[in-house]
Amino acid sequence: MRYPKLFEHIAALAPLPASEWLKAEALAREQSLDKRALFLRPGDSADRFGLVLQGVFRAVRVSARGEESIKAFRAEGEFIGAYAEMLQGQPSMTAIEALEPGRVLAFQAQDLQSLEAGHPSWAQLARRVAERHYLLKERREQEFLDLSAEERLERFWQEHPHLHGRVPQRDVAAYLGITEVALSRIVSRRRKRAE
Amino acid sequence: MRYPKLFEHIAALAPLPASEWLKAEALAREQSLDKRALFLRPGDSADRFGLVLQGVFRAVRVSARGEESIKAFRAEGEFIGAYAEMLQGQPSMTAIEALEPGRVLAFQAQDLQSLEAGHPSWAQLARRVAERHYLLKERREQEFLDLSAEERLERFWQEHPHLHGRVPQRDVAAYLGITEVALSRIVSRRRKRAE
């Protein structure tokens, strides 16, 4: 087994025999990405996804107006890919970009499907992944509905302390749905209040 | 089969033998709700869910500050329940309320689990449901990130034309994340522009 830590991480989501994991490893390929390199670019077919071995990634959607908004940050052990588009068989409308030099274990969606045909635990895992993704988005929905930008910022750092110092301020802003300028204002307001 | 239309609706999500559906019907019970009645109230265990036979329902979260925000509207054929809390085994933080007199086919989550043990198509269905819920929330996330309140309103009516006249303005506002007053302003602005 080449990636025991990743296996543990995955098996914690849904029980998975090591033998199945080994089959998956055989289908995957490791990929290194420079800082700023794209794991997935908009327009690509969304049939690839990856598990982060090293580094932090951002999932970016470029809107019709040309503005970037950030759907998620993903670090070690986490899933990267255009999940929504994959489910719908559409080309990716999302870019996945490395914020630091990183390494990813990359899979083809169809390989997963063949694993699924061979053992039921993969379907179970896929279900857990869907449920988990749902819970993340549902939490975010609630934050947009109930919280001010300042409160969302506070939550963000509570929930993602491991991203500290690894993601640029402007990207945090694009994640919160505000501008860099507004974020800077909020930060300095908080700083003053804290004195 | 007592609910053929519902069966069709469900089977369109994931193939389901009629025999399995009949087992589900046997476990379910039909429930009528007056206007304003709650199918689920905050604090209830989240182990019940329903399929709407008749009527429109709203899923409401009451925030810490006491403000209502609306997570979803659900009409005929759709799922109602505190899905997130159900997945996490938590008590419901959501109220599900009938906006009109309605009827629901109500299930216990644990009954579904026993069906799942008996036939694999239930697991498949559960996965599809999770994926579908995810896609809904992901679209909403995108709307909050990229669109103004006015644009969100426009989308709302595009995507939910069947709710026309069935949901009060103030609830639409609470769904969009704005106040009743702001919504009224937007509507009249649009009215004037249309002349």
Add this chain to the structure above:
DNA sequence: AGGCCGCCTTAACCTGGGTTAAGCCCAGGT
């Protein structure tokens, strides 16, 4: 019929965040 209540609108004023633009600081490249 009368009264009330729920729902919507309008208006006046306030505030958070957007926009534009200038400037700062630091890291990297030559």
Add this chain to the structure above:
DNA sequence: ACCTGGGCTTAACCCAGGTTAAGGCGGCCT
């Protein structure tokens, strides 16, 4: 050592949406 550029801050001004408060208009109940 210098320049450059990327990332962050600050300031001035603007606008969408929040807040509060007052009315309007049905529909429903007795």
